[in-house]
Amino acid sequence: MFSDLWPLLRPYRWQILLAFCLLSLASAILLLVPWAFRDLIDQGFGTGTAAAQNAQDINRHFVFICGLVIVWALIVACRYYIVSWIGERVTADLRSLVYERVLTQSPQFFETLQTGEVLSRLTADTTLIQTVVGSSISLGLRSLFQFIGGMIMLAVTSWYLFSLNLGLMLLLTLPIMLIGRSVKTLSRESQDRIADSSAMAGEILNAMPTVQSFTQEPREQQRFRHSVETSFKAAVRRIRVRAFLAAFVIAGISAAIIFVLWLGAHQVTQGELSGGELASFILYAALVAGSVSTIAEVWGDIMRAAGAAERLLELLNSKPAIRDPSTPVLPSSTDMASIKFDNVSFYYPAKPDQPALDHISLEINAGETVALVGPSGAGKTTLFQLLLRFYDIFEGSISINGLDIRNLSLDTLRGMIAIVPQDPVIFSANALENIRYGRPDASDEEIKHAAQAAQAHAFIERLPQGYDTFLGERGTRLSGGQRQRIAIARAMLKNAPILLLDEATSALDAESETLVQQGLASAMHGRTTLVIAHRLATIQNADRVVVLEHGRIVETGTPNELRRQSGLYSRLAKLQLDIHPDHAPQ
Numbered sequence: 048m049f050s051d052l053w054p055l056l057r058p059y060r061w062q063i064l065l066a067f068c069l070l071s072l073a074s075a076i077l078l079l080v081p082w083a084f085r086d087l088i089d090q091g092f093g094t095g096t097a098a099a100q101n102a103q104d105i106n107r108h109f110v111f112i113c114g115l116v117i118v119w120a121l122i123v124a125c126r127y128y129i130v131s132w133i134g135e136r137v138t139a140d141l142r143s144l145v146y147e148r149v150l151t152q153s154p155q156f157f158e159t160l161q162t163g164e165v166l167s168r169l170t171a172d173t174t175l176i177q178t179v180v181g182s183s184i185s186l187g188l189r190s191l192f193q194f195i196g197g198m199i200m201l202a203v204t205s206w207y208l209f210s211l212n213l214g215l216m217l218l219l220t221l222p223i224m225l226i227g228r229s230v231k232t233l234s235r236e237s238q239d240r241i242a243d244s245s246a247m248a249g250e251i252l253n254a255m256p257t258v259q260s261f262t263q264e265p266r267e268q269q270r271f272r273h274s275v276e277t278s279f280k281a282a283v284r285r286i287r288v289r290a291f292l293a294a295f296v297i298a299g300i301s302a303a304i305i306f307v308l309w310l311g312a313h314q315v316t317q318g319e320l321s322g323g324e325l326a327s328f329i330l331y332a333a334l335v336a337g338s339v340s341t342i343a344e345v346w347g348d349i350m351r352a353a354g355a356a357e358r359l360l361e362l363l364n365s366k367p368a369i370r371d372p373s374t375p376v377l378p379s380s381t382d383m384a385s386i387k388f389d390n391v392s393f394y395y396p397a398k399p400d401q402p403a404l405d406h407i408s409l410e411i412n413a414g415e416t417v418a419l420v421g422p423s424g425a426g427k428t429t430l431f432q433l434l435l436r437f438y439d440i441f442e443g444s445i446s447i448n449g450l451d452i453r454n455l456s457l458d459t460l461r462g463m464i465a466i467v468p469q470d471p472v473i474f475s476a477n478a479l480e481n482i483r484y485g486r487p488d489a490s491d492e493e494i495k496h497a498a499q500a501a502q503a504h505a506f507i508e509r510l511p512q513g514y515d516t517f518l519g520e521r522g523t524r525l526s527g528g529q530r531q532r533i534a535i536a537r538a539m540l541k542n543a544p545i546l547l548l549d550e551a552t553s554a555l556d557a558e559s560e561t562l563v564q565q566g567l568a569s570a571m572h573g574r575t576t577l578v579i580a581h582r583l584a585t586i587q588n589a590d591r592v593v594v595l596e597h598g599r600i601v602e603t604g605t606p607n608e609l610r611r612q613s614g615l616y617s618r619l620a621k622l623q624l625d626i627h628p629d630h631a632p633q
């Protein structure tokens with residue numbers, strides 16, 4: 048498990064080595080202290096020497112001990128700094144890496160994993176790992192050194208007492224390991240529950256207006272409380288086991304040491320051991336006991352982090368379903384684009400038995416405007432998703448300029464397409480930056496030009512700080528129609544050869560729609576455009592209309608041709624256009 052994290056630690060191996068050296072040094076110094084005490088007791092208080100000599104010896108020993116402690120403190124400070132630095136660094140890298148992997152995932156991934164869950168992994172799980180890398184491991188290693196050193200010094204001081212002690216401790220190891228393992232499982236469970244509540248909160252906070260308009264706040268609070276309680280219970284299960292582990296370790300080790308000391312005390316009375324030896328044995332034993340209880344604690348932490356690491360590695364190792372081809376083909380031209388859907392069939396992974404598209408064949412010439420029409424759920428948006436290669440098709444092929452899109456790099460493919468989605472996203476930035484999202488290197492002038500074409504310029508100018516006005520998270524300060532116009536400006540700025548409009552003007556009033564249509568008409572000029580529209584009035588200028596129903600193409604032709612037939616289009620046209628004589632085509 049932790050070996051999988053090694054690539055993250057590798058760049059900092061020199062810092063780790065330095066920390067390791069400081070750790071060894073600090074432990075070695077600490078181990079010298081009881082030794083100095085032994086000398087102090089046995090030689091400093093030694094009988095038969097002159098009182099003045101005695102006092103000098105005591106002073107010398109104390110100066111030595113003070114010196115040791117000061118050096119020790121300095122080394123501890125350096126080690127603390129380096130180890131915490133490594134912990135923070137590795138966590139920061141891990142967060143960025145996980146985020147980077149998540150960003151490359153295809154939509155299918157996000158269908159099953161909620162964003163709140165990803166956020167919880169990015170924050171809560173990485174924090175656990177930070178605790179372990181940034182403190183627990185160093186604490187554990189220090190204790191391990193102290194433990195090993197302490198045991199060696201115990202052996203040097205009294206072999207007999209040491210071997211007894213060692214035997215008793217070995218007996219305790221197995222149960223400690225077993226309990227540690229169950230901490231890991233319980234920890235994973237508790238992290239999972241925390242992620243559940245984050246996911247729930249994330250979803251609800253994104254839907255506050257709906258929650259409040261249906262006055263569902265008490266119910267949502269209840270649901271969240273329930274979820275938090277579940278994660279609390281999972282945490283309590285983990286804490287219980289850890290508490291038991293701590294009690295077991297402290298009681299077991301202390302009992303072993305006390306037993307050994309009891310024997311030692313008898314040895315002193317029988318003259319087999321000096322008072323100083325027993326004193327230093329006690330100090331070493333205390334050191335060993337202290338380090339064992341720290342190791343147990345750290346072991347619990349490590350097992351807990353192992354649970355978190357498992358969840359993070361799942362994210363790190365999940366391969367995106369849609370990947371670049373190993374040797375992407377470079378298109379000869381990206382200025383113009385013809386599109387060909389050849390016998391395309393597609394099922395969404397979540398609905399494997401119901402085709403979203405069923406043997407679709409459609410050729411669109413460069414510069415042509417094709418409107419996609421059809422009832423809700425007919426598969427219009429799906430065509431866009433497939434063209435952007437958000438999903439791979441099961442049968443047939445999609446090509447641009449004669450090149451199968453699976454042979455193009457995702458950057459090239461998506462760079463050739465500008466889309467105005469059904470529900471445009473506005474980022475928490477100002478108007479200028481929101482439009483610039485379409486082409487990050489665009490100048491302010493180009494942005495304003497695109498805004499003018501999308502009929503967004505006038506309303507942006509009227510905002511309190513014009514183009515510098517912050518549009519709020521998810522564009523809550525804009526109306527639906529204004530959001531659409533920002534999205535249209537963004538797509539226009541991208542200046543790509545293919546333009547996809549998914550009900551791009553559905554939220555506009557008739558007047559702005561006419562204006563935006565004019566802007567769009569100039570954007571469509573020379574571009575291959577696919578327009579999804581429910582309002583047939585908006586697609587009267589399309590070169591061709593393709594009518595979809597149940598994932599199949601049922602009619603194609605110019606708007607006027609289709610109106611003259613007695614198919615689905617003419618039925619829809621009768622319903623929509625004939626009752627709005629203003630919009631009826633001439």
Ligand SMILES: Nc1ncnc2c1ncn2[C@@H]1O[C@H](COP(=O)(O)OP(=O)(O)OP(=O)(O)O)[C@@H](O)[C@H]1O
Pocket residue numbers: 158395396397398403421422423424425426427428429430
């Ligand atoms: N991510 C998804 N997972 C599973 N099924 C999906 C997914 N997205 C869409 N579908 C289904 O695929 C079918 C086609 O959906 P699509 O969004 O392409 O329809 P549409 O013609 O664009 O509809 P509308 O006009 O309402 O936007 C529908 O039955 C829909 O339920």
